[in-house]
Amino acid sequence: MVKLLRKVMHINGMGRNINVINKRSDELKVGVDIVSRADVLVSEILDSELLGEGLIPTLQHAHEMLLVENPLVVPFRATTYGQLVESTSLWKLHDLYTNEAKASDGIHLVPTGLHTILRVKSQQYAMHCDAITKEIKLLSEPFKIFEFDLWKRPDSHGETELQIKATNDGRVNAVVSWWILQLDQEGTIFYSTAPRWISSPINTSTRGWCDHWKQCVWFVEGKGMPICKGEEVLLNACHSETSISYNLNPNIPRTEVTQDNLHTEDFQLILPPERIAIYGDGEWRLCMLTAIRNALSQRAEPLCVVADDSVFSTICIAHLSETAHVLSLFPGLGDRGAQYLETVADANGFSMDRVEVLRKRKTCWTMDDTHQKKVDLLIGEPYYYGNDGMLPWQNLRFWKERTMLDPILSEDVLIMPCKGILKACAMSLPDLWNSRRSLSKIEGLDHAVVNTTLGACGDLSPPKEGPCLPFFIWQCGEIKELSEVFTVMEFDHSKPISQCHGKALVEFTEPGICHGFALWIDWVMDVENSIVLSTGPDKRYWKQGVKLLAAPVTVGTKGFGRTGECCSTLIEASFDPSSGEVNIQHTFS
Structure with missing residues (x-):
């Protein structure tokens, strides 16, 4: 930098x-570094939560060691605000216990009495709440939480209690929060990260979509807290040096208590909200359960290896088959995954003498690792703990693991998923494209020299291509599909990992401006192709890969395109097993 x-x-x-x-x-x-104390401090040490990048300790040091008394400071003041909301979409991201109970499939990832053993971390999660405006019911007016005067030394810790009156009947599932900056001392220049449903003079600026500052969501435990219009509830808010947390309790004691308060455990397995939502999704669970049951029906006393971090797959196999022996690799969860299985084993009807978590990573496996028995079933979702923010094809790590395990696989081994299919769709993504475009003049200063290093699209020097970036498409602002979903290439897991190539000629089905392509992998779980788990844009819990064009292209439909409009594009892709990267090329015509 x-x-x-x-x-x-x-x-x-x-x-x-x-x-x-x-x-x-x-x-x-x-x-030593500066000749005297400074008269002016300018900083931008802000994340979506405001404090997560170390704003408080950095300013504390500056006021104590680097600044004169009463310095000029930009920004001058920061204020956080919040609002109580009801939202099924947000509720599904953290309440696995209730959603799992609806599945009624006999698999208990969070058994009764162990409601918080598998949960999300208690923190604020950055999210584009504007994308789910229609799925949010507002239960209060906006309220001010904390005010930080940045012109003086901020405190490390703070606490406040707020009486909040409900404006609607409902169930509080979350606190949505944002912040407003007062940049100048006179109070004439402001910047807000409020959602678009907030109507105020500060929030009526031309501020567009941006990916670096979003709203934040704090989940209220369990099914949430029911409230009635006009009722007052007590919100306790605390801030540390780097985060803000909440505790929501009604003023009047209720008979209904959220299930997370009924039992506590010393051990908890913490997973991301999207993973909690996937494990609570009835359709996804049914697909996995059906695929595993069908595979087990073909083997009498199978040796099954779970190659990834899927606790669901391990429990499902052990629950469905009394004769199966399961080896779980848990490359990311490790000992935590093993401890979790031991805790929930009884509730799922299996004993740990049939389930083994291999504690060591190896580059080559032998029959000694499997007690001199060949593997009959190799399974993954695929899911790897810690890969949540990566590109979809990073989960082809399962194919690499399958190759490493090749010496111990039986000749008729069943592999799930049996293949992955790289899918794509041409997209109009104006907000995302503009947020990643190359720089030129900013406030009269030429920044174009940084584009070779930082630019993802726009006026890049050829032959430099923009990278593929991981995004939740549904959170990318204005979006529009311009083509049908098409297949780019396939990854055959029945064979060891190898280079792959594919191409597709795609015709546009909608006119518009094409900014790039969304890419994802559909996992085919069985050889009959009857069970397919998609991770596409219509599925909110997986990130897609986005290949942004160097320059937007005006497109039209075949037979109706105007002069100068492209009606089709040729997509070519290659997969390099040594790097795990997918290279995407495109030609418009």
Whole structure:
């Protein structure tokens, strides 16, 4: 970043006016790095939660060690706001216990009495709440939570209690929060991250969609808290140096208590909200259960290996078959996964003498690892703990694991999923494209020199191509599908991992501006192709890969396209097993 800064300074003729110090601010010393205490502080150490990038400790050090008394500070003040909401979409992201009970399939990831053993971390989650506006019921007016005067030393910790009156009947599933910056001392310049449903003079600016600052969501435990219109509830809010947390309790004691307060456990397995929602999804569970049951019916006393971090698959196999022996690799969960299985085994009707978690990672497996028995069933969702923010094809790690296990697989081994299919769709993504476009002049300063390093699309120097980026398509602002979903290439898991190539000629079905392609993998669980688990844009709990075009292309439909409009595109892709990368090329016609 220092190198890029110096390039920008040089190209704008400012090299002599600015002294760049390649240090953290809390490493600076007056009289060594700077000649005297500073009169002005400018900072942008903000994340969606406001405090997560270390705003408080950084400003504490600055006020104590680097600044004069009563300095000029930009931003001058920051205020956090919140609102109580009801939302089934948000509720599904954390209440696995209730959603699993609806599935009624006999699999208990969160058994009765162990309601919080598998849960999300208690924290604020950044999210584009505008994308689910129609699925949110507002239960209160917006309320102010914390005000941080940045012109003076901020406190490390703070606490407040708020009496909030309900404006609707409903069930509080979450607290949606945002912040507003007052940038100048006079109070004439503001910036807000409020959702679009908030109507205020501050929020009527032309601020567009951005990916770096979103709203935040704090989940209310369990099924949430029922409230009636006009009722007052008590919200306790606390902030540390880097985060804000909430505790919501009614003023009047109720007979209904959220199930998470009934029992506590010393051990908890923490998973991301999207993984909790997947495990609570009845359709997904039925597909996995059916595929595993069908596979087990073909083997008498199978040796089954779960190659990924799927606790659901391990429990499902052990629950469905009394004769199956299960080896779970749990490459990410490790000992935590093993402890979790031991805790829920009784509730799922199996004993740990039939389930083994291999605690060591190996590059080559032998019969010694499987007690001299060949593997009959190799399974994955695929899901790898810690891969949640990565591109879809990173889960082809399952194919790599399958190849490593090849020496111990039986000749008629059943592999699930038996293949992956790379799918794609041409998309109009104006908000996302603009947020990743190359830079030019910003407030009169030429920044184009940074594009070779930072640019993802726009005026990039050929032959530089923009990378594929992981995104939840449904959170990408304005979106529109311009083509049918098409297959790019397939990954055959019945064979060891290898290079793959594929291409498809795609005709546009909708006119518009094409900004790129959404890509994802559909996992085919059985050789009959009857059970397919999609991770596409219509599925909210998986990130897709997005290949942004260097420049947007105007497209039309075949036979109706106007002069200059493209009616089709040729997509070519290749998979490199050594790097795990998928390379995408496109030609419009």
